């Protein structure tokens with residue numbers, strides 16, 4: 001790999017990078033979750049504390065109402081037949097201090113036998129005829145006669161004493177559907193009992209609180225029917241329970257939990273004062289909580305909810321989390337780049353080491369080891385496919401003289417130049433190897449006959465004979481000795497084939513030494529036109545046979 005090349009993502013790295021990316025995503029998500037959860041917990045605990053304070057306040061108010069009712073019942077029980085004036089005085093004081101109480105009433109048990117006397121007494125007080133009756137709730141509260149019963153529970157006293165309020169005097173509480181159950185429970189229990197909420201004639205919501213003023217009725221049914229009973233009754237405005245000062249972001253709904261459960265109209269329903277946008281409702285969560293209290297009358301359920309708003313989102317901690325996430329990503333990327341560069345360097349060193357183990361450092365050509373591999377592969381290919389190959393063993397003639405005359409450096413230049421010329425004279429797919437000092441072997445796949453090898457040998461010799469320019473315009477021309485072996489003609493063992501080509505080359509060299517060729521040509525190439533000299537070259541093959549080669553044209557300068 002080129003050292004300037006950008007390191008590439010390797011397949012083996014992918015799981016590591018995927019794991020690191022996953023780890024980073026987990027880290028970042030956990031960071032954001034941590035920040036959001038912390039904020040959420042803060043808001044939630046603040047919200048819960050507010051809601052608990054609200055229900056505590058409600059409990060206090062309910063207890064206050066119970067205490068007022070208990071005081072009223074105690075007054076009724078303590079004062080034997082209080083006069084209307086005494087009752088009015090007590091009631092007026094109580095209402096003056098507690099404006100959330102709509103009215104204060106006394107309910108008496110009246111048997112069928114006592115009914116006329118009760119109605120007469122009431123008529124005398126009001127100055128008009130009065131009958132124990134009930135309201136027609138389907139017709140605007142018109143007064144209707146009540147069916148004959150053994151016992152009635154009419155309202156005997158009511159305060160404030162307004163003309164509208166007087167209409168309820170003589171109303172049989174036991175005939176009012178939403179109070180009947182509370183009346184009966186109050187008679188039995190002796191504790192404060194509340195009715196479900198109902199709408200007052202003015203429209204406001206209220207509920208009734210009842211408490212027995214007399215002792216508990218005897219168990220015996222006959223004696224119980226005869227025993228006198230009186231109940232204190234308060235009508236409480238439901239709106240009085242609304243928390244006066246509450247978080248404007250929070251919605252409150254209060255239900256009275258009756259015997260039949262909380263499915264009653266809410267005592268109040270206070271939406272949040274601060275509005276929220278549709279986006280906030282869609283994107284952000286809502287906290288809600290139901291708090292129940294059974295300790296007072298009526299038992300209540302307070303439902304509180306708060307829609308989170310964009311202003312609740314913790315900008316600073318989130319920005320810090322984003323900074324940490326981005327910072328960790330930057331560190332990760334930096335570290336990965338360094339890792340990739342180190343891996344690339346290691347890969348490059350490895351490539352370089354394996355290249356130099358198999359290549360000649362001077363010429364860059366494959367060395368003997370790589371040649372042996374390639375010849376082995378070519379032999380295997382021949383066995384598989386039947387396609388043979390030729391080996392050309394080339395040894396420069398009298399190369400030692402180059403070193404001796406011009407120095408070792410010049411010898412190196414000659415070797416690398418001749419190597420380049422030979423390399424350029426054959427195909428890319430052919431192998432040109434330097435196996436020793438001035439010995440080269442060329443492997444040509446597909447050449448299976450000596451006759452076919454001859455023109456190639458001529459081409460190689462021509463390449464060797466190309467002028468090599470040294471310093472100061474000194475030009476050398478070299479000849480070489482060449483031997484050929486072919487597979488399968490000369491066998492298919494790589495070592496044997498190389499050895500045979502070597503032997504053929506040696507024969508050629510010896511023939512050259514007898515003087516027929518192999519001259520080191522040295523010229524000065526100063527302003528001289530080259531002239532062609534034709535060298536007839538014979539190619540030696542194993543066994544000493546001589547095959548006529550092509551005519552090799554060698555450019556030669558004039559001396």
Ligand SMILES: Nc1nc2c(ncn2[C@@H]2O[C@H](COP(=O)(O)OP(=O)(O)OP(=O)(O)O)[C@@H](O)[C@H]2O)c(=O)[nH]1
Nearest residue numbers: 395396397398399400401403408409411412437438
């Ligand atoms: N400059 C240089 N010379 C080398 C290198 N390797 C081997 N030689 C020299 O090449 C010469 C080869 O000498 P010989 O094997 O006698 O070959 P020759 O002089 O061509 O003789 P013949 O082959 O018989 O023609 C020796 O002098 C080696 O020192 C090298 O890498 N660089």
